[in-house]
Amino acid sequence: MRTASRILLAGSLLLALPSSAHAKTSCMLSRVSGVFETVRAFVEQQIAPGPQKLKPQAVEPAPAGGPSVDLGDLSQPEVVERHLRTAVPAPRPDLKLTVPNGQARLGDFTIGSAETVTGHLLVLSGDANVYGKLLGNLVTMDGNVVMHPGGVVSGDILALHGDVRDQGGEIGGEVRTLSAVTRPPAQADSAGAASTITGVGRNVAGVVAVFFTLLALGVGLVTFARPSLDVVSDTASHSFGRSFITGLIGQILVLPTFGMLVVGLVLSVAGILLLPFAVVVFVLLVILGVVGGYLAVAHAIGETYTRRRMARGTTIASANSYRYLLAGLVGLFTLWGAWALFGWVPVAGEMVRAAAVLVTWLVGTVGFGAALLSRAGARGNFAGRLIPPEALTDEYLWATPQFGVPAVRRPESGPGARPGPRS
Amino acid sequence: MLVLALAAGSAGSAAAQAMRPFATFRQLHGESRLQARLDFAAGQLRVVPGRAGELYRMSLTYDADRFVPLSHYDPTANAVTLGVDRVGGPGFRVVSRGQLEQDAVVELSPRTDLSLALSLGAVESEVELGGLRLGDLSVEAGASRTVLQFSQPNQIRCRTAEVSAGAAEISLLKLGNSHCDRLRVEGGIGRMTLDFGGNWTGSQRAELSLAVTELRLRLPRKVGVRISMDRFLASFEPAGLERRGDEWISPGYEKADRHLDISLRTTVGAVKVNWID
Numbered sequence: 132m133r134t135a136s137r138i139l140l141a142g143s144l145l146l147a148l149p150s151s152a153h154a155k156t157s158c159m160l161s162r163v164s165g166v167f168e169t170v171r172a173f174v175e176q177q178i179a180p181g182p183q184k185l186k187p188q189a190v191e192p193a194p195a196g197g198p199s200v201d202l203g204d205l206s207q208p209e210v211v212e213r214h215l216r217t218a219v220p221a222p223r224p225d226l227k228l229t230v231p232n233g234q235a236r237l238g239d240f241t242i243g244s245a246e247t248v249t250g251h252l253l254v255l256s257g258d259a260n261v262y263g264k265l266l267g268n269l270v271t272m273d274g275n276v277v278m279h280p281g282g283v284v285s286g287d288i289l290a291l292h293g294d295v296r297d298q299g300g301e302i303g304g305e306v307r308t309l310s311a312v313t314r315p316p317a318q319a320d321s322a323g324a325a326s327t328i329t330g331v332g333r334n335v336a337g338v339v340a341v342f343f344t345l346l347a348l349g350v351g352l353v354t355f356a357r358p359s360l361d362v363v364s365d366t367a368s369h370s371f372g373r374s375f376i377t378g379l380i381g382q383i384l385v386l387p388t389f390g391m392l393v394v395g396l397v398l399s400v401a402g403i404l405l406l407p408f409a410v411v412v413f414v415l416l417v418i419l420g421v422v423g424g425y426l427a428v429a430h431a432i433g434e435t436y437t438r439r440r441m442a443r444g445t446t447i448a449s450a451n452s453y454r455y456l457l458a459g460l461v462g463l464f465t466l467w468g469a470w471a472l473f474g475w476v477p478v479a480g481e482m483v484r485a486a487a488v489l490v491t492w493l494v495g496t497v498g499f500g501a502a503l504l505s506r507a508g509a510r511g512n513f514a515g516r517l518i519p520p521e522a523l524t525d526e527y528l529w530a531t532p533q534f535g536v537p538a539v540r541r542p543e544s545g546p547g548a549r550p551g552p553r554s
Numbered sequence: 555m556l557v558l559a560l561a562a563g564s565a566g567s568a569a570a571q572a573m574r575p576f577a578t579f580r581q582l583h584g585e586s587r588l589q590a591r592l593d594f595a596a597g598q599l600r601v602v603p604g605r606a607g608e609l610y611r612m613s614l615t616y617d618a619d620r621f622v623p624l625s626h627y628d629p630t631a632n633a634v635t636l637g638v639d640r641v642g643g644p645g646f647r648v649v650s651r652g653q654l655e656q657d658a659v660v661e662l663s664p665r666t667d668l669s670l671a672l673s674l675g676a677v678e679s680e681v682e683l684g685g686l687r688l689g690d691l692s693v694e695a696g697a698s699r700t701v702l703q704f705s706q707p708n709q710i711r712c713r714t715a716e717v718s719a720g721a722a723e724i725s726l727l728k729l730g731n732s733h734c735d736r737l738r739v740e741g742g743i744g745r746m747t748l749d750f751g752g753n754w755t756g757s758q759r760a761e762l763s764l765a766v767t768e769l770r771l772r773l774p775r776k777v778g779v780r781i782s783m784d785r786f787l788a789s790f791e792p793a794g795l796e797r798r799g800d801e802w803i804s805p806g807y808e809k810a811d812r813h814l815d816i817s818l819r820t821t822v823g824a825v826k827v828n829w830i831d
Contacts, residue, residue: 206626208576209618302581305627310575312618 185222185256187238192229199229202251202268205287208309212291215253215272222255222273233267239274244281251286258293261300268304278302327475334471342464349426349456357452359508363427364434364455367501370513375493378424378500389413420507424498425491429459436462466490572618573655578625578636579611585632587667587689593624593637595675597656603685604661611661612636621656636660637673662686667710674698683708684731691715691734695722704731707753711735719744728752730774735759741767750774750814751830757813764820771816772828778810779803781818788820793827 193199198218205211218228228235233251240254246263254271261269261282268286269276275293278284278300287304288295295306352360367374389410396402396409433455441447447454466487474480504513588609592601597616604611614623621638628634638656662668664686671692672681678699683691684706690713693702697720705728712734717726722744729737730752739748741764748760749772762769773779781795781802795802807813818825 209622303583305578305580305625307578307625308576312572312574
């Protein structure tokens with residue numbers, strides 16, 4: 132009975148604990164967990180085998196053609212390190228290595244105060260303690276160099292993955308230490324993620340800005356030059372291939388034409404005066420042709436998409452050029468939007484970007500060609516619909532889902548049908 | 555979440571750099587002079603007076619993927635080259651600040667006559683030359699931000715100090731302590747501060763040739779200053795200097811014990827003068 136009452140009391144106390152107490156409890160738990168992790172890491176460190184301490188010994192020279200490391204020039208420590216790593220992938224007691232004009236040692240090595248060692252000295256996996264004289268260069272790999280008072284090294288010292296502790300010795304040459312590579316992964320990851328997010332934000336902002344700029348230009352075109360835009364748009368729709376070829380040739384001929392214009396004006400005396408204006412006008416016309424053409428193609432895409440939706444029975448309140456333009460631009464910028472969001476993904480991002488560039492170039496080329504073919508919307512020769520005028524009524528085009536296909540694909544009603552005006 | 559996770563993974567692999575510590579020094583063995591050349595392509599550099607028993611010392615952390623450490627001493631010429639060199643030939647692209655994380659501290663002996671040449675790329679550097687025995691100085695700065703100062707008087711007379719700055723922000727402070735007879739400065743696009751404060755022991759001559767540079771001159775009142783100026787599309791605030799023909803002269807120039815004669819050519823820029831006591 133007492134036990135049951137204690138359990139009930141404990142349960143009620145737990146239930147009665149305020150939220151702050153819960154927070155304290157979880158904090159304590161996390162601390163306990165941290166302490167546990169620390170202890171576990173310490174135990175693992177003690178249990179795990181450390182770097183093997185090699186018995187100090189001399190390394191026999193390798194037979195002819197065997198591994199050899201020249202310690203004569205230590206001015207490029209990375210090169211020396213590379214040669215050593217190649218010659219000695221892992222120091223072993225049976226290692227054989229030739230050091231021209233010198234010797235190699237495994238494990239700790241000490242030059243006594245009364246000793247003089249002549250030639251270069253390589254110490255692998257051990258410390259070099261210098262009390263006496265070394266007449267040559269000294270290199271340690273995975274070990275330290277300790278220059279004791281009275282110790283002399285006449286040449287250079289290089290400590291690869293170790294330190295040089297000068298406690299009062301004399302070093303005739305240069306001292307170098309090259310430590311292991313350090314990579315701060317946590318910092319790099321967080322910094323990289325932050326920079327990626329910043330980059331995505333920048334790209335999205337850029338794409339949105341370009342989108343709204345083009346939309347503003349398009350709205351201006353629809354408002355002030357709608358007939359011309361319609362003609363260019365229809366030219367791109369109905370003469371797509373022809374527009375593309377024309378745009379391609381136009382791109383190729385832009386620079387030669389510009390050159391001819393400049394040369395022609397320069398050669399004619401009066402033309403020189405017109406040259407600055409002509410250059411500006413030419414550039415503006417080209418920009419207008421490309422941008423206007425692009426917007427016209429966007430208009431055509433939006434119109435086609437909207438009409439298809441209406442043909443499927445979707446009710447659209449206001450099917451006008453503004454909507455066509457918006458729909459077309461949204462469609463064209465979908466790829467750029469995808470690039471802005473996922474452009475940082477290796478390979479896939481580049482592919483999306485390439486696709487976006489290709490589509491933009493294609494649309495720009497077709498639009499430029501359509502603008503050239505239609506003389507910026509002045510001529511409708513290539514914009515005519517090859518269907519009878521009666522097929523262009525709203526009822527026939529949009530409200531007849533049983534046909535559900537674009538009007539241009541429908542059969543002509545009779546021979547000799549002529550392109551009619553747009554509804 | 556997926557986007558963030560992928561971003562972290564991808565960017566982490568791209569941003570992790572192989573930074574590597576390298577150190578070098580040479581004991582002083584009675585050398586009386588040292589020609590030191592510091593080539594530092596990118597990162598942060600600090601130059602300070604060194605320890606008494608050492609000729610030079612460099613502590614460097616470098617990007618092992620893109621650079622190699624430079625440390626070469628020629629005992630016949632008493633010349634040392636320190637710094638980092640690019641892997642794979644000249645030129646490199648700095649595409650993120652992460653590439654500029656390598657840093658170096660160079661210590662130079664205050665006991666030997668020093669001829670110092672600095673070649674700085676995309677570098678933020680602080681160069682303290684006060685207290686050294688500087689015989690001549692040459693600085694070539696690319697797209698760098700450099701502060702070079704003589705906080706202590708130079709121990710010997712300096713013949714020439716030449717500074718050539720590209721698209722840089724460079725400050726030369728306490729030039730009065732430099733004891734340089736002649737200062738030549740060429741500046742490209744950037745901002746430059748020339749502070750002639752310090753302990754003047756003789757007169758100095760400065761030849762400044764600048765383009766698209768905002769120049770701020772800090773002139774000591776105790777020194778007679780004369781500026782001969784050739785400027786094109788450049789503004790100038792004389793701040794008390796008196797005009798005599800093509801020259802601007804400080805009041806009491808003739809009576810001053812020490813003179814600072816500045817020959818200034820500037821194109822498209824601004825020159826501002828501040829007086830210091």
